[in-house]
Amino acid sequence: MLYIIRRLVLFIVTVALVSIITFGVFQILPGDPVKTMLGTEADEVQIESLRKELGLDRPLHEQYMDWVQGLFTGDLGNSIRFSMPVSDLLMDRLPVTLSVASLALVIVLFVALPLGIFVAKRQNKISDVLLSSATQLGMAIPSFWLGMILIIYIGMNFDFFKINGYVPWSESIAGALSTLVLPALTIAIPQIAVKFRYVRTSILEQMQLDYVRTIRSKGLPEKIVMYKHILKNSMIPILTIFGLITAEVVAGTIIVEQVFALPGVGQLLITSISYRDFPLVQGIVMYITVTVVFINFVVDILYSVIDPRIRLR
Amino acid sequence: MFKRKYWLVLALLFVMFIISACSEEGTETNTENEGEKETATATPAGPQEIRVRVNDDPDFLDPHRATASLSFQQILNMFEGLFLPQPDGSLTEGLAESYEVSEDGLTYTFKIRQGVKFHNGDPLTTDDVVYTFERLMGLNGGEKLSKNFDNVASIDAPDATTFVMTLKEPNSNFLYSLTALQSAILPKSNDGKHNENPIGTGPFAFAKYSPGTNLELKKNEEYWQEGLPYLDKVTFVYQSDDQAAVMNLLAGEVDLTGVPGHRVAEVEGSFNISHQNNNSSLIITFNEEKEPFNNLKVRQAINMAISKQDIIDSIFSGYATPQGSNMSPAMGDYYLDGLQDVYSFDVEKAKKLLAEAGYPDGFKTKITVSSHNDMYPNIAQIAVENLKQIGIDVEIETVEWGIWLERVYFGRDYEMTTIDLTGRPSAYEILNDYISTNDNENFFRFKNDEYDQVMADVLKETDREKQIEYYQRAQEILTEQATAVYIADYEILWGSKKNITGLKSYPFWFHDMKEVKFN
Numbered sequence: 001m002l003y004i005i006r007r008l009v010l011f012i013v014t015v016a017l018v019s020i021i022t023f024g025v026f027q028i029l030p031g032d033p034v035k036t037m038l039g040t041e042a043d044e045v046q047i048e049s050l051r052k053e054l055g056l057d058r059p060l061h062e063q064y065m066d067w068v069q070g071l072f073t074g075d076l077g078n079s080i081r082f083s084m085p086v087s088d089l090l091m092d093r094l095p096v097t098l099s100v101a102s103l104a105l106v107i108v109l110f111v112a113l114p115l116g117i118f119v120a121k122r123q124n125k126i127s128d129v130l131l132s133s134a135t136q137l138g139m140a141i142p143s144f145w146l147g148m149i150l151i152i153y154i155g156m157n158f159d160f161f162k163i164n165g166y167v168p169w170s171e172s173i174a175g176a177l178s179t180l181v182l183p184a185l186t187i188a189i190p191q192i193a194v195k196f197r198y199v200r201t202s203i204l205e206q207m208q209l210d211y212v213r214t215i216r217s218k219g220l221p222e223k224i225v226m227y228k229h230i231l232k233n234s235m236i237p238i239l240t241i242f243g244l245i246t247a248e249v250v251a252g253t254i255i256v257e258q259v260f261a262l263p264g265v266g267q268l269l270i271t272s273i274s275y276r277d278f279p280l281v282q283g284i285v286m287y288i289t290v291t292v293v294f295i296n297f298v299v300d301i302l303y304s305v306i307d308p309r310i311r312l313r
Numbered sequence: 314m315f316k317r318k319y320w321l322v323l324a325l326l327f328v329m330f331i332i333s334a335c336s337e338e339g340t341e342t343n344t345e346n347e348g349e350k351e352t353a354t355a356t357p358a359g360p361q362e363i364r365v366r367v368n369d370d371p372d373f374l375d376p377h378r379a380t381a382s383l384s385f386q387q388i389l390n391m392f393e394g395l396f397l398p399q400p401d402g403s404l405t406e407g408l409a410e411s412y413e414v415s416e417d418g419l420t421y422t423f424k425i426r427q428g429v430k431f432h433n434g435d436p437l438t439t440d441d442v443v444y445t446f447e448r449l450m451g452l453n454g455g456e457k458l459s460k461n462f463d464n465v466a467s468i469d470a471p472d473a474t475t476f477v478m479t480l481k482e483p484n485s486n487f488l489y490s491l492t493a494l495q496s497a498i499l500p501k502s503n504d505g506k507h508n509e510n511p512i513g514t515g516p517f518a519f520a521k522y523s524p525g526t527n528l529e530l531k532k533n534e535e536y537w538q539e540g541l542p543y544l545d546k547v548t549f550v551y552q553s554d555d556q557a558a559v560m561n562l563l564a565g566e567v568d569l570t571g572v573p574g575h576r577v578a579e580v581e582g583s584f585n586i587s588h589q590n591n592n593s594s595l596i597i598t599f600n601e602e603k604e605p606f607n608n609l610k611v612r613q614a615i616n617m618a619i620s621k622q623d624i625i626d627s628i629f630s631g632y633a634t635p636q637g638s639n640m641s642p643a644m645g646d647y648y649l650d651g652l653q654d655v656y657s658f659d660v661e662k663a664k665k666l667l668a669e670a671g672y673p674d675g676f677k678t679k680i681t682v683s684s685h686n687d688m689y690p691n692i693a694q695i696a697v698e699n700l701k702q703i704g705i706d707v708e709i710e711t712v713e714w715g716i717w718l719e720r721v722y723f724g725r726d727y728e729m730t731t732i733d734l735t736g737r738p739s740a741y742e743i744l745n746d747y748i749s750t751n752d753n754e755n756f757f758r759f760k761n762d763e764y765d766q767v768m769a770d771v772l773k774e775t776d777r778e779k780q781i782e783y784y785q786r787a788q789e790i791l792t793e794q795a796t797a798v799y800i801a802d803y804e805i806l807w808g809s810k811k812n813i814t815g816l817k818s819y820p821f822w823f824h825d826m827k828e829v830k831f832n
Binding site for chain 2: 043045093258
């Protein structure tokens with residue numbers, strides 16, 4: 001309980017700091033939201049009337065306090081660029097990003113884990129050497145390039161895949177998958193490369209420990225040795241990395257959504273930054289902060305589930 | 314315990330596979346359906362729907378608040394003004410059935426067209442017209458939304474079909490501020506909701522807007538022009554990347570998109586390519602208040618040192634018309650031909666001019682460009698190479714669009730820059746950027762007394778032939794003064810499906826869908 005309270009306090013402090021920093025950065029950065037939105041064709045009358053309407057002519061601390069107050073009532077304010085509530089925009093976009101991110105995570109999990117085990121069992125054999133060098137390549141591939149390649153060679157050749165936009169799950173499961181699989185693969189492939197090496201190393205470490213020799217000498221079948229003992233004991237470091245990867249996958253969606261024109265939170269973030277739409281940026285940064293902190297929290301709790309010796313302190 | 318969990322996860326995975334396998338079968342039937350849909354759109358009986366790709370969201374759906382040309386490109390399908398702009402740059406009567414101008418050029422009397430309905434079913438009345446102009450001028454309690462009507466002394470509706478506007482001073486360009494670009498007629502009953510739920514009288518009505526994704530418009534069944542429009546639905550799809558947009562066209566996910574010049578060859582065979590004179594002026598310009606750009610000879614030397622043809626060939630694959638002043642041939646009679654040859658590419662002469670100006674060894678300067686379109690940094694690179702030949706050492710500074718606007722366009726804190734000045738239907742609005750008192754738009758800091766005089770005189774002139782003379786003189790002055798390097802009016806190349814007809818091109822950004830249909 002105390003642990004959870006401490007986590008909560010840490011969470012609030014993190015969010016507060018992040019919000020002050022993003023707010024501050026936007027005051028320092030050159031570029032004005034109203035002018036950026038209206039462009040070269042605006043006259044000063046239009047600029048002034050919009051600035052007044054948005055309340056951007058008020059002192060900074062007032063603007064910030066208003067925003068914080070709104071936060072407590074669940075009101076994230078209005079987007080400057082789209083003149084609609086930030087929360088509406090986020091709610092529209094969240095399902096897209098969460099779908100891509102979870103699909104990518106599932107792919108990473110179900111490819112990297114078996115692959116890692118497979119390779120660990122064949123240490124220094126030809127398949128191990130081949131796969132390990134392939135990962136070097138996988139890690140080096142930039143995701144925007146991989147995305148384009150997938151669009152050109154898979155998206156353009158198979159009618160199933162759509163290379164633009166998003167179909168909601170509620171409309172058609174196949175439709176949703178047709179728009180999500182390629183982006184998810186784009187995020188997953190480099191991550192698999194990184195991840196499966198961790199699995200391999202972690203398992204190899206365990207295999208060299210004394211207890212493994214002991215249970216083997218007891219005559220336990222190799223399957224039980226591997227899945228019941230080695231794998232279970234190597235889960236802690238693997239889990240830590242998965243926590244980190246989740247954060248990377250969420251960040252990865254930002255680029256991938258751009259490449260596939262997916263209307264997700266990442267695409268919204270890029271738009272909002274270039275338009276200096278700070279209420280929207282604040283909202284999105286909050287979302288990312290909450291997600292990452294939450295995932296770390298879940299990972300911490302999972303530690304104790306997997307290894308009861310670890311107590312939540 | 315762990316083992317059980319692992320099996321559970323495996324079971325989930327299995328279910329996923331089954332779902333995806335099923336859905337693949339599902340999509341086969343799906344694509345078949347799409348095929349059917351396509352053949353259906355080919356026959357006039359089926360619902361006709363077009364998907365048009367555009368780069369970005371509109372800034373506002375409310376036509377009085379919107380300023381970006383990209384916004385009007387889309388929303389002009391929903392709105393109309395008293396006058397309608399035509400593809401050749403002229404105007405015809407729109408919601409005004411007829412009009413009269415008094416002899417002193419001050420009083421404009423309009424007969425409002427009868428039988429026109431707004432998208433919500435309300436009939437168009439003079440009340441709505443009065444409301445529209447009061448809203449723009451800030452007379453009904455709200456903020457002033459436009460300064461186009463600062464010259465209006467009074468507006469009045471003496472009877473149910475007549476609308477009268479009185480000006481403070483004659484203005485020969487006034488009718489151009491009565492199109493939907495500047496003053497779309499909006500229904501009074503929709504006050505306060507023009508942005509969330511825009512209502513106009515145009516051929517298409519607002520259906521749905523999903524920010525960052527698309528804008529859906531539906532057919533206005535009661536449109537006042539008989540038999541129009543043909544399409545049942547228009548969807549503007551947002552996709553900022555030009556290269557990806559071409560792939561979308563090839564994959565059949567959009568019906569119409571702009572195609573970069575170097576990709577025309579790929580698209581040409583299976584799609585129609587139409588060329589639109591953009592009516593813009595792509596320029597490399599200088600801050601004329603700063604040394605050495607306040608020196609005419611320096612500006613002329615730069616004009617001679619930059620190879621317009623290099624830029625046209627490499628950036629636009631040749632699809633551009635070289636310019637010599639800030640006017641595009643798309644403007645018809647107003648355009649003065651021949652100015653493009655005044656400063657022909659001549660390195661030796663440029664060096665000589667530079668020496669005469671007192672810079673025999675050249676100088677160092679900086680060109681600030683926006684990164685929001687690859688075009689600008691690419692043009693800067695060519696210019697830098699060109700200028701190196703006459704000893705001018707230029708550093709390229711690439712900044713975000715927002716920063717460019719703040720620092721260069723509004724802040725005037727720059728030495729050189731490149732930008733394209735968007736076309737407008739009125740010659741006056743194109744050329745007024747250079748008037749020394751137009752502090753808002755004159756980011757060149759150009760100041761020329763004769764120019765100011767010509768632009769003041771033209772507003773008082775009612776004879777079109779004489780107006781043209783003034784506008785052509787203004788273009789000449791810009792060339793003589795080497796105000797900027799006027800590079801070209803680049804063409805916008807639209808790639809569209811072969812069965813689409815009725816696309817029109819205007820001297821400003823407007824995807825007019827009124828007469829578009831699938832054959």
